[in-house]
Amino acid sequence: MSSYTDPCAHCEEMMQPYLDHVLTEAERVEAESHLDECEYCRRRYRFEESLRVYVRKATDEQMRPELRQKLSALRIPLD
Amino acid sequence: MGEADTAEPDGARRVASEARDRVRFEEEALALADQVYRVARRFVSTREEAEDLVQDTYARAFRSWQSYTPGTNLRAWLLRILTNLNVDRGRRIQRRPDETPLEENDYYLANKIVQSGGEQVLDQDRVVERLSQDDIVSALAEVPHDFRDAIVLVDIGDFSYADAAQILDIPVGTVMSRLHRGRRILKGALAETALEEAGT
Numbered sequence: 017m018s019s020y021t022d023p024c025a026h027c028e029e030m031m032q033p034y035l036d037h038v039l040t041e042a043e044r045v046e047a048e049s050h051l052d053e054c055e056y057c058r059r060r061y062r063f064e065e066s067l068r069v070y071v072r073k074a075t076d077e078q079m080r081p082e083l084r085q086k087l088s089a090l091r092i093p094l095d
Numbered sequence: 096m097g098e099a100d101t102a103e104p105d106g107a108r109r110v111a112s113e114a115r116d117r118v119r120f121e122e123e124a125l126a127l128a129d130q131v132y133r134v135a136r137r138f139v140s141t142r143e144e145a146e147d148l149v150q151d152t153y154a155r156a157f158r159s160w161q162s163y164t165p166g167t168n169l170r171a172w173l174l175r176i177l178t179n180l181n182v183d184r185g186r187r188i189q190r191r192p193d194e195t196p197l198e199e200n201d202y203y204l205a206n207k208i209v210q211s212g213g214e215q216v217l218d219q220d221r222v223v224e225r226l227s228q229d230d231i232v233s234a235l236a237e238v239p240h241d242f243r244d245a246i247v248l249v250d251i252g253d254f255s256y257a258d259a260a261q262i263l264d265i266p267v268g269t270v271m272s273r274l275h276r277g278r279r280i281l282k283g284a285l286a287e288t289a290l291e292e293a294g295t
Contacts, residue, residue: 028201032275036249038256056214060205063217067204068250071281074231075251079132083146087128087153091121094114 023050027057031064120160124153127170130252134174137235137247138181148184152177171258174248178262204282208289225289234284242277245270250278 030047033039039047051058131152136145155176156163163172200206208216208225216225235243248259249270256274260267 031201032278036256059214059217060202063205063208064201067282067285070226071231071235072251074228075137075235076133077136077142079129079149080142080146083132083149084125084128086146086150087125090150090154090157091125092117092157094118 024054024057027051027054028060031057031061034061035065035068116165117160120163120165121157123169124156124160124173127173128153130170131173131177134247134252135177137251138177138244140236148177148181151180155180168258171254171262174252174254174262175264178244178264201279201282203279204286204289207286211290225292226285230285230288230292234281234288237284238277238280242273242280245273246277246281249274 027047027050030039030043034044034047051061128149132145132149135148135152136142139145139148152173156173163169205217235246238246244263245259248254248262249256252259254262256267256270260270263270265273
């Protein structure tokens, strides 16, 4: 039973678990039903989703080929 | 040729089978190197530190490959080694457990950005216009270790809460709370940057 009187506050509480796909089915339906009718929350969910994608892209640094070679060289030779 | 000439002795067969398993293990581990590096890079401050850490991780993994249980999550197993090595190296000295991070709400960053430009700034991919790649990297680096590790594993490394808990050797509930607070701290730092860049 929710103790929230403000549906947007409750929706905000569900945002992270929603984006992590860990809400129960009932909670997910509840969140989506609020998002369908509330532009304020909908914009914030979308923003948060794109922020996560951007954080992932911005922090993605490729490994240098030299390191890959060094790792391969660590393999234990066959007798 | 008689049977006695072709049959491998049991010992030789066992050695050959073990060698095959080891080669397969090494190949599977190396195929995950990019993903292991991506996480390592955000656990530490510099590329050099990350490279050392990944090398030490693979050296240890190749030596102790027999303690890996085939069929389980190899990426999580490698990251567990990496996390332990990172702790052993004393890279946790920056930890400041007494420092209570800011507790902002989850819409904090969005609301701050809206304050400076109206609701429509949240539409489409406007976040990229406000925050550079360097802003994101710096803000993440500012998040205290314990919280950052959870963010790096779940949001960047794509690990489940359960895998992150296993890697960090903490309960799942602790992963969830660190993730929750860590994301808020990150957004607080990004909000400051976004507002500075917007000149407000």
